Amino acid sequence: MKYGIDVAKWNGVIDWSKVKLANISFAVLKVTNKNNRVEEAFERNYAGATEQGITVGVYRYVYAKTVEAAKAEANAIVQALSGKKINFRVWLDMEADSIKNIGKSRLTEIINAEADIIQAAGFQVGIYCNTDWYRNVLDSESLKSRFPFWIARYGTNNGEMQEKYSPEAYAIAWQYTSSGSCEGVNGKVDLDVAFSEIDVAPVVPNPYTHKVGQTVYYSSYYDRATDDISKAKFAGAKYKKGTITAIVNGARNPYQINSASIYLNDGDIREVITVKASDAKYHTVKAGQNLTVIAKMYGTTINAILKMNPSITNKNVIKVGAKIRVK
Template structure:
């Protein structure tokens, strides 16, 4: 599988052209040394997902203590929470880290990995061949490796240079890809199951299910119609049309501009949310408020509290409002 990794240095990207140039996967820079998102992260994330990718992300690790690596990892998790991201790659090439003992560096890596894994994401390590051979305590790092080894770095991949331990081989920083004006890092993935390029990037269920049919019915009753004026097919399967309907209905919902269900919102979709919460965590709801949620389609304080509980249990951003990510998690 052919892939690229990008940061704001690549400038504006035409993701549809990238896809047509037989690129199977993408890895996006998440945050900077300051902890702020890459300047084009939102743009790249939205564009790549719209083109059919499910991007991974990477983060350059500047940290010299486990405490700071946990903080950095937490900022990455905050950035990707609720998005279609499966994996975070820890980029290990900071010169100051070479002065640390292998055991200390392993502590730093594992501290970050724990934060990311506890939030429900997979972890991999990016490094060059020298770091893999001489700096990292590889036997004590049970993660996938993405290894850079360039050779002449002329844009080509020389098979004899392929790192034996690499799940992904970054073979050049001088690649050329349609849709990107300048040079770009090129990668080869030897484990296609990591990305499943060309498939639906959503983790939502694909077979007909009653809770999905109920969701589709609620979307229609709350006014969903496509561009041809047709309601959503209630087939119990979550495909592109259902995902689009969720976004369309939720974003226009509620008494506040900007959408999303929160205190004051009403509708059949709110009723569906209440029913699903009762089905999924009824015991916890009773323990917290003494009774199940009233399934009345009104987003009151009880519903707000239980939405927050659900978000905490699922590792979502705990904002007590119900947007597309929270609705998707209820499936």
């Protein structure tokens, strides 16, 4: 078990040399604020902690209510961490009252949207929350198949660790008080322990078997990229056919089909359909037609057409009389 603190600008100017002498092995630093700007103490705290050899993680208080807002939060984090070594994960802090009642499904979508971007940049992701959020607000059973949890659970919050409140059975880290004290930090500070390794490897994109643009037959599928095998759905008596339109890095079921809520893993795919040159189909653009209209005509997607026609640089501009491949 290793000891740590988590801090933000509210903790003032920290003497990290004294923190190191206080047997602190890791520090989790607030990285960005509500406005997606770098937290004003972050650079100072990052420099001070790393100079002392303290392992660093970061956290972001999540406010996003939509996937688009989640992506904006994630992109701000990635930009702030450019060139930095973050060994103890990027923690998505799930505790904002403003998003507490938007539903487990939406919260899972938001978490996954942020994590996909952060992990694509090479950083490991975890979820921070209290026991109420873990048990009642989040779909923790689903989420813990992809993310470790850091749990806030204080007991009487007297500044001391109270073992009977330990979440070690379901978390890798525990924030055991918000009323602690630590040499080098003025006033009260959050104190933490880690039950597992604090120095984790960066994310390396998986060498996926299949690629975007491939058309495949599949026998089963999932509604979400993060669903475990218990949520697999049978595709039907005959295999279904679809085109891989996206790959979700790090997910259990990484292959998204037809830009829809259909996700596959390698075990779901039965055959890759190879299109022979003689089977290729072309369409001559007529007046009033755009890619949306043409895609519907041939039962395909705009993205699939764009991949077959790299000469189309603007999906909103296609010339009348142009011959484009649609299959």
